[in-house]
Amino acid sequence: MNEGKILLDIRDLTVHYITYDGTVRAVENLSLSLKYGETLGLVGETGAGKTTTVKTILRILQEPPAKIIKGEIIFENEDLLKKDMKKMRKIRGKQISMIFQDPMTSLNPVLTVQEQIMEVLRLHNRKLSKKEALIEALEMLEMVGIQAERGSDYPHQFSGGMKQRVIIAMALACNPKLLIADEPTTALDVTIQAQVLELMKRLKNEYDTSMIMITHDLGIVAEICDKIAIMYAGEIVEYGTRKHIFHNGLHPYTKGLFACIPNILDEETKLIPIKGLAPDPINLPLGCKFHPRCSYACEICKTEIPPNKEIEPGHFVRCHIV
Amino acid sequence: MSDIILEVKNLKKYFKTKKGLLHAVDGVNFIISKSETMGLVGESGCGKSTIGRLILRLIEATEGEILFEGKDICKLDKKEMREMRKKIQIVFQDPYSSLDGRRSIFDSIGEPLRVQKVFNDKQSYEKRVYELMDTVGLARRLANTYPHELDGGRRQRVGIARAMALNPSFLVLDEPVSALDVSIQAQILNLMEELQKEFGLTYLFISHDLSVIKHISNHIAVMYLGKIVEKSECKELFKEPLHPYTQALLSAVPIPSIDVKIDRIILEGDVPSPINPRPGCRFAPRCRLAGDICRQETPELREVRPGRMVACHFVENQN
Numbered sequence A: 001m002n003e004g005k006i007l008l009d010i011r012d013l014t015v016h017y018i019t020y021d022g023t024v025r026a027v028e029n030l031s032l033s034l035k036y037g038e039t040l041g042l043v044g045e046t047g048a049g050k051t052t053t054v055k056t057i058l059r060i061l062q063e064p065p066a067k068i069i070k071g072e073i074i075f076e077n078e079d080l081l082k083k084d085m086k087k088m089r090k091i092r093g094k095q096i097s098m099i100f101q102d103p104m105t106s107l108n109p110v111l112t113v114q115e116q117i118m119e120v121l122r123l124h125n126r127k128l129s130k131k132e133a134l135i136e137a138l139e140m141l142e143m144v145g146i147q148a149e150r151g152s153d154y155p156h157q158f159s160g161g162m163k164q165r166v167i168i169a170m171a172l173a174c175n176p177k178l179l180i181a182d183e184p185t186t187a188l189d190v191t192i193q194a195q196v197l198e199l200m201k202r203l204k205n206e207y208d209t210s211m212i213m214i215t216h217d218l219g220i221v222a223e224i225c226d227k228i229a230i231m232y233a234g235e236i237v238e239y240g241t242r243k244h245i246f247h248n249g250l251h252p253y254t255k256g257l258f259a260c261i262p263n264i265l266d267e268e269t270k271l272i273p274i275k276g277l278a279p280d281p282i283n284l285p286l287g288c289k290f291h292p293r294c295s296y297a298c299e300i301c302k303t304e305i306p307p308n309k310e311i312e313p314g315h316f317v318r319c320h321i322v
Numbered sequence B: 001m002s003d004i005i006l007e008v009k010n011l012k013k014y015f016k017t018k019k020g021l022l023h024a025v026d027g028v029n030f031i032i033s034k035s036e037t038m039g040l041v042g043e044s045g046c047g048k049s050t051i052g053r054l055i056l057r058l059i060e061a062t063e064g065e066i067l068f069e070g071k072d073i074c075k076l077d078k079k080e081m082r083e084m085r086k087k088i089q090i091v092f093q094d095p096y097s098s099l100d101g102r103r104s105i106f107d108s109i110g111e112p113l114r115v116q117k118v119f120n121d122k123q124s125y126e127k128r129v130y131e132l133m134d135t136v137g138l139a140r141r142l143a144n145t146y147p148h149e150l151d152g153g154r155r156q157r158v159g160i161a162r163a164m165a166l167n168p169s170f171l172v173l174d175e176p177v178s179a180l181d182v183s184i185q186a187q188i189l190n191l192m193e194e195l196q197k198e199f200g201l202t203y204l205f206i207s208h209d210l211s212v213i214k215h216i217s218n219h220i221a222v223m224y225l226g227k228i229v230e231k232s233e234c235k236e237l238f239k240e241p242l243h244p245y246t247q248a249l250l251s252a253v254p255i256p257s258i259d260v261k262i263d264r265i266i267l268e269g270d271v272p273s274p275i276n277p278r279p280g281c282r283f284a285p286r287c288r289l290a291g292d293i294c295r296q297e298t299p300e301l302r303e304v305r306p307g308r309m310v311a312c313h314f315v316e317n318q319n
Ligand SMILES: Nc1ncnc2c1ncn2[C@@H]1O[C@H](COP(=O)(O)OP(=O)(O)O)[C@@H](O)[C@H]1O
Pocket: A017, A019, A024, A025, A026, A044, A045, A046, A047, A048, A049, A050, A051, A052, A053, A065, A066, A281
């Protein structure tokens, strides 16, 4: 019914942090869109502005120091940046939910896990009786592979992987239209990560939820994302389908990322690191923000901000030289 | 053989806890030859760091021997251990926690030289510190900065420079790149490889990241709950993992490519507690091959093919 339609459309978003040392330009002129049922991978290294972007969508930024300078975040045809906090709270619980890297940021240590899921369920459907909520909460736990008996345990009685699965159950309890996951498996061991990813893939299909998956791991992106945005120093430098990025990645930073990771299927002998360091966000370079680290940089890259070029339908690259 | 630099025999470390005896390392054997890299891989809590700390003798072994150039480290007295520390050094995941925040980069790198009283004139001392900064790729102008002013990659270079100060022959690298972004990780991995070549270093490289381990190692030992379950030459292991745990572990790694399809083995449940472990194979409760014998008898690490050591009762029964 909603297939092919746009659920989320971010236009020209700029977010700064006003700090003692200066203005941190965390997100600059970021535009992005996500269709119903799609999973978008937001990829970038520490400090690229990924968390700031999704916190802005949810309006959970701490303002100050954060300041939304400009832009629109159109979600189901309405601009989230124009909503008051009361309306936003409703949207957060009902339509958009979030999974953080550290499960304890979303779990209450003094409530049992079933109480916490019941709370979310009842917040969304006030008509639900306590008993009905409990039954539903236990079903959600089973769905994420945790036995119903464990519902009366407290978070600290669970391992890291199980806590993250409880969070997924909570995040899905309100049947959101958009699920945002910020490095949900970074703190987990790989076999546990595999369990959680498997679960997320299954739920994505069953619930048809749209998803934004933040990660620095191109392996995870390959596994579950339809669209990919590569972020560098507050900007999206390349955006496209998984095919575009994996078969025809064009931005020098995208190429650099692929060249510097060891791959267990490759017989590579030498890694090719990206030279230098990510820039200081208080003191960003002029022109293309990647130019000091780019081996293809020309004169124009040092002075002019590259335009966002559509190289092929749906494949955008922000680079002078492609 | 003369090219063996380190031999670990039946190494055990049990920690006393309120709930009982925690078997952190439980009868581990391995050999590392000179100038090679042995990768130690496994999920968190399997005992990797404990092995590293035992080799440095930061903690005392419960049982077993650690022979470095033929001498048992566990039996050395204080003075002998001091000499030994020049040869064996460690680099940690987050050098931040091992660096003194009030000390400049220059002083931090020079510390081992001062402690061991290597130089008695200031000039040679300073020359050596700057030389170390050059070796690990730290600009000399950073000498007077403090750890908090540096990014993770540079902090790790400081950690490596400190470890290199006394010209060691053996380094334990405990998750040295795990806290770094991928572009910086590659810089540090390349540096480690260059240093190894230049100075003929031997590494015990500890990591939970299989892609990193595969890239850097000549030999690999896979650990599960205090025991080595498989040990092999690196390429062979990745071509054909033999232990059911290694198979699951390798299949769990997400591959940064959209053209390959891996048949993933999803393990049920979590790693059981290492406290008062039950007899038998530690992996049996999650193993797809497990039979009765696995719950009774602990499988020994044995050579099932030339160069392939596996601790599994049923390894020959797979097809
Ligand atoms: N509360 C804050 N105050 C000041 N700067 C911040 C704050 N939160 C994040 N930043 C800065 O904003 C930039 C983007 O951060 P973040 O969105 O967390 O990036 P990512 O999630 O991609 O690692 C970074 O330079 C970070 O240091």
